[in-house]
Amino acid sequence: MILENTLDDRPEGSDGSDQMGHFVTGELDLSHGVALYLEDITVSFDGFKALNNLNLEIDAGELRCIIGPNGAGKTTMMDVITGKTRPDSGKAFFGQTIDLTRLTEPEIAHVGIGRKFQKPTIFEQHTVFENLELAMKTDKRVWKSLMAWLAGDERDRIAETLKLIRLNGEADRQAGLLSHGQKQWLEIGMLLMQEPKLLLLDEPVAGMTDDETMRTAELFVSLAGMHSLVVVEHDMAFVEKLGGLVTVLHEGSVLAEGDLATVQNDQRVIEVYLGR
Amino acid sequence: MRKPLTLRILSALDSKGWLALGVFLALALVVVPLLHLAVPEDSAFHLSTYFITLIGKIMCYALVAVAMDLIWGYGGILSLGHGLFFALGGYAFGMYLMRQIGRDGSYGADIPDFMVFLDWKEIPWFWSGSDSFLWVAILVIVVPALVAFIFGYFAFRSRIKGVYFSIITQALTYAAMLLFFRNETGFGGNNGFTDFKRVLGFSVTSPETRLVLFGLTAVMLAVTLVFASWLVKSKFGRVLTAIRDAESRVMFIGYNPLWYKLTIWVISAVLCGIAGALYVPQVGIINPSEMSPANSIEIAIWVAVGGRGTLIGPIIGAFVVNLAKSWFTVSFPEYWLFFLGLLFIVVTLMLPQGLVGLWKKLMARKEGAAA
Amino acid sequence: MIRKLLVVLLCAGSLSAHAALDPAQVRQLAAEDSSDKVAAIRQLTQTADPDAVRVLKAMADDNLYLAGDQTVIIEGDKAFDAATGEAIKMPANPESPTVNNRIRGELASALAALKLFDPDVTVRLTSAQKLQSQVTPEMAPLLARALEKESDARIKALLVLAHAQANLGNEDPEARMAAVKALAETSSPTIKSVLLPLTEKAGEPDDKVRYEAIATVKAIDSRLAMAENFGRAFSGLSLGSILLLGALGLAITYGVMGIINMAHGELLMVGAYATYGMQTLFRAYLPDYLDWYLPAAIPAAFFAAALVGVVMERTVIRWLYGRTLETLLATWGISLVLIQAARVLFGAQNVEVANPSWMSGGIEIMPNLILPWNRIIIVGFAMFVLFLVWVLMNKTRLGMFVRAVTQNRPMAGCVGVPTARIDTMAFALGAGIAGLGGVALSQISNVGPDMGQGYIVDSFMVVVVGGVGQLAGAVWAALGLGIFSKLLEGWAGAVIAKIAILVCIIIFIQKRPQGIFALKGRFVE
Structure with a gap:
């Protein structure tokens, strides 16, 4: 498959700390099969506990769906994983060695966590091509950017991703002019250009047509195995299509976990969704 | 697969751009000196000293405007303290000019007049080396860079942005102005530096020196344009505009905005410092009012009038506003502030892309009508 | 001899x-x-x-x-x-x-000393008060006799002091000792200077008396220093009150609309000129009630500034919604126009706004500590305005809407809050409060076209330190900055104090980018 090629082309040592020598962090170590490990994470805003002793474990190569009513803490959880919000207490590890609570957002991006926002955030003033170029996994320090010049193989990779996200006809178009669904795809494409080990996807199919939604599901399923994926979604058809385990968040903690059918029949989950 | 640097610099401008730049330099380095020196004073083609000084001054402002545009137009960071960097460069070079006065001051002393006035016996430590042109040239660059780096590092690290950043920069220049107003600070207090006599041994008032300074400014402006153009077309420039439009996305794809912002901020400050250093010998005075918040905001309006996010815009803006200013202050001094105030309002309300944007719109309409 | x-x-x-x-x-x-x-x-x-x-x-x-x-x-x-x-x-x-x-x-x-024997109590009192600064040793017997005759307690107290002062030159060490002891409870700089010669061997041969004098001078010094610091803190409080009046309006508009109004200082100026206008009107038409022009100026200044604010909001600011940096520039333009307009209308020179007679003078707390009435009234006035704003924001429907828009504009719009109207009202309110600040300012500083410029940086700093859209933050920041800067001025001088404060704020912002009272939560970007 195209994507696998693009990911495998990279030489072994090219990810992790060699490009970002100034980052004080260990190599990504997935030897125990755990990609993401959250333990007793608590985050409170002015007394309101957005996350309350949250525990979550994502295995390497797993595709996990997170569901939960509004205010359950899904977005806050992503903020904690990506370094936007510091937890008041608790542990957050990526692999065995990387302590996420000590890293900044760009550092976390570098160790291999990519994030797609709820509202598609792309660079609207840049072309589609430039969006992908900026996201591409490379040395992202100032001096390198000043001297950067796209090599042929890098152009090829961008072209492949463009094809994958079905925007190869729009490469030179200003990204702001794309349709909502196309923007979602572009953001997913940017995520793929980063070559992350863990993808966090916040409502990735909102605003997509059914056809686009199904294609997205197929893409995600194909990514699983090579990558770990955490998908937050309300669209149950989409969640069903993805398969895999489902975690239900409620009031900042895990309420239930299991496959979709089990979770949907859980009495507590039904109460939370339907109200008392 | 790396492209040589010279080639990349060449690709900073298109052929039209290089042509325009060549014409500009030819005008500044050949035509203007000829019209000033060779054409008799009573001729209609003679360029007066007033004109040379005015245009030289405005070219310095244009340099500042380009620097401002890099940080505001491309980086989305509105600084209301750029007058500080301009003044720092000016003061640094002013120190050298003061030392060049030698014993020709009113007191005939070895130290500048204002120090005699303060009853100082010798030059203070921070003035040491200021009689060396080379040292001062280093100061012109290093001092604004250092101030910008320290301030910027802390401000950007704390993710201060938007209007918050703007008013903090305003406070910075305001504090510096108060500091320089004090006589004890050692930079001439209220009066600043003036009554310069020589630069590198040449009289500052001689037509030849003026023309050399004028030419240097023009060359500096041209070099800056090429450099800035290369900068904004590089990947660095694209990351910068990306930070302007969606900073959080930039962070989550692995760029640290701190260093990008800091780089462009320091570059911008250094350009301002150089502009200040070129400005002082041409205008013949530097005082703390250059650091007043009002001056710094005026820089922003030059950029806004011309059109930010383009490199030619700020230059056009600096020329239009400052030519208008020198016309108003002579003909209708009491209406200048009305004009300037309304300019701020009208440009932000009706010309968000400035004159360049207006031009583009008109051209597009013309093409639309033709097609 | x-x-x-x-x-x-x-x-x-x-x-x-x-x-x-x-x-x-x-x-x-x-x-x-x-x-x-x-x-x-x-x-x-x-x-x-x-x-x-x-x-x-x-x-x-x-x-x-x-x-x-x-x-x-x-x-x-x-x-x-x-x-x-x-x-x-x-x-x-x-x-x-x-x-x-x-x-x-x-x-x-x-003649002044002889007035101590005047039958009229008030004459005696004034005489005794005047005497304090010019007592000579020769007066001792005279004062003793006056003291003997005196029945009024206040005058008596003054005479005791004066008598002690006079006795400092007495031949008898016992008498000098008694005199020094009698002066121990005072805290006036003149008495300190009278005592000072006694602290040296040349001025006081008797060791005991000298030590007593040294101790007394020390005690007076510490009381003087306390009074001085208290005085500074008070002038800081009154400066803080002015800053508060400037910053309250700014905090409201910044909180509601997220814009910085660079013309805010000029709204203060409008308020001050409105006060001047009211004074002129009273001079012309109600000269007998001139002292009462100030209360009449309060509503005038509020509405004048609010009107300017409404015009600004309707014609400029509204059209720049969401473009905060442009708004900053446009409002700067407005400030230039307002300054020039004031110059054209009232002249470039400062105009004279007089304190009403009931605001002159002050309360003497200690001989070197007088709290001027105009400053006391300004502090009180600021508290009053603060109270009104608090009531308005917390107890009225308008206040509820304003708070709703501050917290979550789209949601407020969805539930039917007329956000556009709230913007105008909030802006008018902020401007009006600035106008009130102008009234206060007119009583303690010059009224001129440029007066607003001097306060705008300070007002911003209050908002920055206090935090966005936080009234409590603005209050603490204004008073804190006011008092801190006046105390700092005491030992570092005004300019250095100002620079130090600005540098402190810039450092403070590093630690608390959202101000003292930060809004937290998921709505904060």
Whole structure:
């Protein structure tokens, strides 16, 4: 498959700390099969506990769906994983060695966590091509950017991703002019250009047509195995299509976990969704 | 697969751009000196000293405007303290000019007049080396860079942005102005530096020196344009505009905005410092009012009038506003502030892309009508 | 030596000349030598006789003459014997004795001292108060006698002090000791300077007295320093009140619309000129009620500034919604226009706004600590405005809407809050409060076209430190900045203090980018 090629082309040592020598962090170590490990994470805003002793474990190569009513803490959880919000207490590890609570957002991006926002955030003033170029996994320090010049193989990779996200006809178009669904795809494409080990996807199919939604599901399923994926979604058809385990968040903690059918029949989950 | 640097610099401008730049330099380095020196004073083609000084001054402002545009137009960071960097460069070079006065001051002393006035016996430590042109040239660059780096590092690290950043920069220049107003600070207090006599041994008032300074400014402006153009077309420039439009996305794809912002901020400050250093010998005075918040905001309006996010815009803006200013202050001094105030309002309300944007719109309409 | 002799002499003289004036003494007033005259004046003063007042007054008015050996007072075409006060025949060639400045000074203080015996209590009180700064050792017996006679407690207290001061020069160490002890409770700089010579061996031979004096001076010093710091803190409080009036409006508009209004300082100016206008109106039409122009100026300033605010919001700011940096530039443009408009309308010079008479003067808490009424009233006024704003924001429907828009504009819009109208109202309110700040400012500083510029940076700093859209933050930040900067001014000077404050704020922002009272939560980007 195209994507696998693009990911495998990279030489072994090219990810992790060699490009970002100034980052004080260990190599990504997935030897125990755990990609993401959250333990007793608590985050409170002015007394309101957005996350309350949250525990979550994502295995390497797993595709996990997170569901939960509004205010359950899904977005806050992503903020904690990506370094936007510091937890008041608790542990957050990526692999065995990387302590996420000590890293900044760009550092976390570098160790291999990519994030797609709820509202598609792309660079609207840049072309589609430039969006992908900026996201591409490379040395992202100032001096390198000043001297950067796209090599042929890098152009090829961008072209492949463009094809994958079905925007190869729009490469030179200003990204702001794309349709909502196309923007979602572009953001997913940017995520793929980063070559992350863990993808966090916040409502990735909102605003997509059914056809686009199904294609997205197929893409995600194909990514699983090579990558770990955490998908937050309300669209149950989409969640069903993805398969895999489902975690239900409620009031900042895990309420239930299991496959979709089990979770949907859980009495507590039904109460939370339907109200008392 | 790396492209040589010279080639990349060449690709900073298109052929039209290089042509325009060549014409500009030819005008500044050949035509203007000829019209000033060779054409008799009573001729209609003679360029007066007033004109040379005015245009030289405005070219310095244009340099500042380009620097401002890099940080505001491309980086989305509105600084209301750029007058500080301009003044720092000016003061640094002013120190050298003061030392060049030698014993020709009113007191005939070895130290500048204002120090005699303060009853100082010798030059203070921070003035040491200021009689060396080379040292001062280093100061012109290093001092604004250092101030910008320290301030910027802390401000950007704390993710201060938007209007918050703007008013903090305003406070910075305001504090510096108060500091320089004090006589004890050692930079001439209220009066600043003036009554310069020589630069590198040449009289500052001689037509030849003026023309050399004028030419240097023009060359500096041209070099800056090429450099800035290369900068904004590089990947660095694209990351910068990306930070302007969606900073959080930039962070989550692995760029640290701190260093990008800091780089462009320091570059911008250094350009301002150089502009200040070129400005002082041409205008013949530097005082703390250059650091007043009002001056710094005026820089922003030059950029806004011309059109930010383009490199030619700020230059056009600096020329239009400052030519208008020198016309108003002579003909209708009491209406200048009305004009300037309304300019701020009208440009932000009706010309968000400035004159360049207006031009583009008109051209597009013309093409639309033709097609 | 001569001085001490004189004291002894005076004491002796005062005992004998109790009943009537001694003609020889009176004659000495017209002596050739100035020192003799001074001695005579002092002797006469000691008598505390109403007759002495009469003679000394005549001398001060240049009505004392010498006719042969007789000293006479000539008023118009009438002549009196100076010693007895009896009318006599106009002498042939009265000679006027020379009264130079030294003598005049002596006469003035003598007359002042004699007022201590005036039957009128108020006259005695003023005299006693005036005396405090000019007590000489020679006055000791006089003061002792005045003290004896005095019945009014306040005057008595003053006299005790004065008497102690006078006794500092007493021969007897015991008396000096008692005097120093009596002064221990005072806290005036003059008394400190009187005591100061006694702290040195040259000025005070007696060790015990000297040590007592040193201790007393120290105690006075610490009280003086306390009073000084208290005074600074108070002027900081009043500066903070002005900053608060400036920043309250700014905090509201920044909170609601997320914009920085660079013309806010000029709204203060509008308020100040409205005050000036009201004063002019009262001068022209209600001169009898001139003192009351200030209360009338309050609504005028509020509505004038609010009107300017509404016009600004409707014509400019509304159209720049969401473009905060552009709004900043546009409002700067407005400020330039307003400044120039003020210059055209009122002239470039400062205009004079007078304090009403009920605002002049102050409360004297300690001799070197006077709290001026105008500042007290400004602090009170700021608190009053703060209270009104608090009520408006927390107890009214408008306030609820404003808070709703501050917290979550789209949601507020969805539930039916008329956000556009709230913007205008909030802006008008903010502007009006700035106008009130202008009224306060007009009472303590110059009113001119540029006055707003000086306060705008400070007002911003208050908002920055206090946090976005937080009234409580603005209050603490304003008062804190005001007091801190005045205290700092005390030992570093105004300019350095200002720079230090700005640098502190810039550092503070590093630690708390959202101000003291930060909004937290998921709505914060």
